[in-house]
Amino acid sequence: MATMRYQQAIRLAMTEEMERDPxxxxxxxxxxxxxxxYRVTEGMLQKFGPERVVDxxxxxxxxxxMATGSAMVGxxxxxxxxxxxxxxxxxxxxVNHAAKITYMSGGRIQCPVVFRGPxxxxxxxxxxxxxxxxxWYAHTPGFKVVMPAFPDxxxxxxxxxxxxxxxxxxxxxxxxxxxQGDVPDDTEFLVPFGQAKIRREGTxxxxxxxxxxxxxxxxxxxxxxxxxIECEVVDLRTLVPLDTETILTSVRKTHHAVVMHEEWKNxxxxxxxxxxxxxxxxxxxxxxxxxxxxxxxxxxxxxNLERAAIPTDADVIAAVKKTLA
Amino acid sequence: MANTTIERSTEGxxxxxxxxxxxxxxxxxxxxxxxxxxxxxxxxxxxxLHRYDGMEALVAGxxxxxxxxxxxxxxxxxxxxxxxxxxxxxxxxxxxxxxxxTGCAAGKGGSMHLTDPExxxxxxxxxxxxxxxxxxxxxxxxxxxxxGGVCVCYFGDGAxxxxxxxxxxxxxxxxxxxxxxVLENNxxxxxxxxxxxxxxxxFVLKAKAHGIDGELVDGMDVLKVREAASRALKHIxxxxxxxxxxITCYRYVGHGIGDDNTKAWKTYRDENEVDEWRQRDxxxxxxxxxxxxxxxxxxxxxxxxxxxxxxxxxxxxFADESPEPPLDSLYENVYS
Ligand SMILES: Cc1ncc(C[n+]2csc(CCOP(=O)(O)OP(=O)(O)O)c2C)c(N)n1
Ligand SMILES: [Mg+2]
Numbered sequence: 278m279a280t281m282r283y284q285q286a287i288r289l290a291m292t293e294e295m296e297r298d299p300x301x302x303x304x305x306x307x308x309x310x311x312x313x314x315y316r317v318t319e320g321m322l323q324k325f326g327p328e329r330v331v332d333x334x335x336x337x338x339x340x341x342x343m344a345t346g347s348a349m350v351g352x353x354x355x356x357x358x359x360x361x362x363x364x365x366x367x368x369x370x371x372v373n374h375a376a377k378i379t380y381m382s383g384g385r386i387q388c389p390v391v392f393r394g395p396x397x398x399x400x401x402x403x404x405x406x407x408x409x410x411x412x413w414y415a416h417t418p419g420f421k422v423v424m425p426a427f428p429d430x431x432x433x434x435x436x437x438x439x440x441x442x443x444x445x446x447x448x449x450x451x452x453x454x455x456x457q458g459d460v461p462d463d464t465e466f467l468v469p470f471g472q473a474k475i476r477r478e479g480t481x482x483x484x485x486x487x488x489x490x491x492x493x494x495x496x497x498x499x500x501x502x503x504x505x506i507e508c509e510v511v512d513l514r515t516l517v518p519l520d521t522e523t524i525l526t527s528v529r530k531t532h533h534a535v536v537m538h539e540e541w542k543n544x545x546x547x548x549x550x551x552x553x554x555x556x557x558x559x560x561x562x563x564x565x566x567x568x569x570x571x572x573x574x575x576x577x578x579x580x581n582l583e584r585a586a587i588p589t590d591a592d593v594i595a596a597v598k599k600t601l602a
Numbered sequence: 603m604a605n606t607t608i609e610r611s612t613e614g615x616x617x618x619x620x621x622x623x624x625x626x627x628x629x630x631x632x633x634x635x636x637x638x639x640x641x642x643x644x645x646x647x648x649x650x651l652h653r654y655d656g657m658e659a660l661v662a663g664x665x666x667x668x669x670x671x672x673x674x675x676x677x678x679x680x681x682x683x684x685x686x687x688x689x690x691x692x693x694x695x696x697x698x699x700x701x702x703x704t705g706c707a708a709g710k711g712g713s714m715h716l717t718d719p720e721x722x723x724x725x726x727x728x729x730x731x732x733x734x735x736x737x738x739x740x741x742x743x744x745x746x747x748x749x750g751g752v753c754v755c756y757f758g759d760g761a762x763x764x765x766x767x768x769x770x771x772x773x774x775x776x777x778x779x780x781x782x783x784v785l786e787n788n789x790x791x792x793x794x795x796x797x798x799x800x801x802x803x804x805f806v807l808k809a810k811a812h813g814i815d816g817e818l819v820d821g822m823d824v825l826k827v828r829e830a831a832s833r834a835l836k837h838i839x840x841x842x843x844x845x846x847x848x849i850t851c852y853r854y855v856g857h858g859i860g861d862d863n864t865k866a867w868k869t870y871r872d873e874n875e876v877d878e879w880r881q882r883d884x885x886x887x888x889x890x891x892x893x894x895x896x897x898x899x900x901x902x903x904x905x906x907x908x909x910x911x912x913x914x915x916x917x918x919x920f921a922d923e924s925p926e927p928p929l930d931s932l933y934e935n936v937y938s
Contacts, residue, residue, distance in 0.1 A: 306792070306794070307792055307793055307794065310793065310794075310798075310869055310870060311792065311793035311794070311869050311870060312869060314792075332794065332798065332799075333799075334760070334763035334791075334794070334799040334800065335730045335731070335760045335761065335763055335764060335791055335794075335799070336763045336764060336765065338765045339763075339765070362729075363729070363730075366729075366731075366764070366765070366766070400648060400649065401648030401649035401701070401712060402649045402650060403649055403710075403711060403712045403714065403715060403728070404710075404711070404715070404728075405714070405715075405727075405728035405729055406649075406650070406714075406728055572932060572933070573936075574932060574933060574936050575936070577709070577710045577927075577932065578648075578649060578698075578701050578707075578709060578710055578711055578712030578715070579701030579702070579709035579710065579712075579926055579927045580648060580701055580926070581701075581926045581927065581929065582701075582709065582710070582926075582927055582929070582931065582932050585929055585932050586932060
């Protein structure tokens with residue numbers, strides 16, 4: 278076990294998998310000589326050389342296509358998007374190619390590719406750079422969608438992603454890169470997809486979240502505990518596949534649920550979560566599921582407006598109180 | 603630009619007063635850019651922040667030759683200079699950088715999204731290559747309305763590797779629309795040099811491959827930029843066809859505030875290279891020309907500089923004293 282930052286855990290996962298499997302290579306903008314925009318790939322060019330750590334032009338379509346095509350013939354690329362906002366340039370290669378090739382080929386072609394990079398909102402990056410769009414990918418059959426909240430999961434889930442035989446959307450959170458945690462050194466430490474984790478036990482209300490949302494919910498749960506309200510916090514870890522069973526088991530115990538994310542509330546992933554809970558545990562619910570999400574606006578620049586657009590622990594607390602009222 | 607204290611040269615010699623205006627504009631850009639990091643470190647500015655120091659001639663040699671209303675400008679996220687050049691007051695720019703209600707985008711856009719449509723500025727764009735497809739549409743509208751007008755579209759050397767740029771340039775060549783492309787070739791896209799990103803670094807050749815004529819220009823010399831742009835604009839206005847200027851220049855500071863904070867730029871260039879380019883400074887170059895032609899004295903230049911510094915300080919004060927946007931504006935402007 279070693280203590281490290283989320284960002285270092287991601288680097289460790291890639292490094293271990295590259296040492297283990299010569300078919301793994303990484304590519305992206307500024308991943309090599311510049312040492313990574315967020316320093317995630319620091320030192321990797323020096324360690325693995327330019328054939329396995331490929332600095333690309335600012336050409337997201339090219340990056341996505343290069344990764345997808347090389348995966349179709351047996352390599353295991355890990356493509357970095359400098360941020361997920363720029364992946365919008367590559368949407369066709371992602372959605373219409375990577376996600377569908379296995380199905381369209383009647384299962385004859387595999388596409389073991391990982392697309393990763395920072396997502397999330399904040400730090401006044403404004404409309405084009407501050408947004409969370411996991412639902413776009415979760416909505417598309419063929420992708421697995423992974424959003425770790427802690428360093429150990431970042432390592433274990435990314436290793437699983439690299440060994441996975443399907444395209445994986447691996448969304449990190451720029452605001453979590455500095456978060457510290459204990460990470461197993463074991464090079465076979467793999468976190469399976471589709472298994473949520475209970476981060477805090479409670480009996481009054483279930484909070485379902487992922488990525489930075491988990492930290493926000495834990496903070497809310499702590500504050501609520503002081504008032505005698507005990508929340509159970511479910512960290513989904515992967516959105517696709519979704520561990521519905523863990524969510525429902527918790528809701529059957531607490532009879533209340535709040536789902537939470539940073540992406541836009543309208544048609545956001547919380548709508549899917551809410552629907553699953555209503556479908557699977559309607560009779561166990563004492564109140565409708567509450568949703569907490571980002572304001573349905575392009576992210577404003579001004580500090581005060583941005584603060585109002587991003588969901589906080591206060592919003593979660595208010596939602597819990599509403600569902601318990 | 604207004605309010606320079608230097609006597610205008612005599613009638614018929616319009617070019618000389620233009621050059622003094624260009625000098626003043628370049629100084630204003632430089633001083634404003636020099637002030638923004640301080641405001642960032644004081645937590646008055648957030649987000650990304652990209653400066654134009656060293657590249658001033660690309661704006662000062664071109665935008666003052668445009669007519670507003672009628673012509674349009676599109677730029678990248680490195681857009682403070684373009685806003686100043688169309689005439690957006692420094693105080694409205696500073697207020698936008700500080701996210702105030704009085705900013706030129708009402709505090710909604712920030713540094714990368716300065717906007718002043720009444721002055722022809724359709725905005726900065728945070729997405730690399732983003733302005734180029736838009737310029738095709740603006741150019742098409744100008745052609746469609748048959749009332750003249752040119753769209754000037756700025757973008758970077760790194761942006762030339764975006765797919766959408768090439769789709770659009772092909773269509774510009776095909777439909778023949780009045781756009782002046784200004785490729786701001788400052789040698790780097792973040793930490794990636796042109797040599798490391800671009801298989802065919804002759805950008806003019808690439809424009810020609812799309813049926814757009816163009817030329818290479820030295821962007822450290824505003825006189826050369828003015829001259830090339832003047833010819834290019836004349837050509838566009840007369841023929842209705844696009845033209846492409848690849849203008850060489852250099853950014854003195856890091857790509858953005860993050861790149862400067864950490865001195866990450868040392869991974870891709872050394873201080874000698876920066877110093878060499880600073881020796882060719884476009885503002886100093888123009889000063890020398892003006893002095894040699896008895897158009898300015900050191901004293902006059904210093905006085906102008908003092909006025910500009912006061913203007914920038916006033917802009918900061920104005921922004922400081924301006925209110926934040928009202929909270930109920932959060933949901934305004936999603937739709938018009
Ligand atoms: C589609 C897209 N990909 C990546 C980025 C991140 N990014 C912002 S600026 C930049 C470098 C652009 O370089 P260049 O076009 O040469 O313009 P310069 O910054 O030198 O003015 C990069 C990679 C982005 N904003 N948009
Ligand atoms: Mg550049």
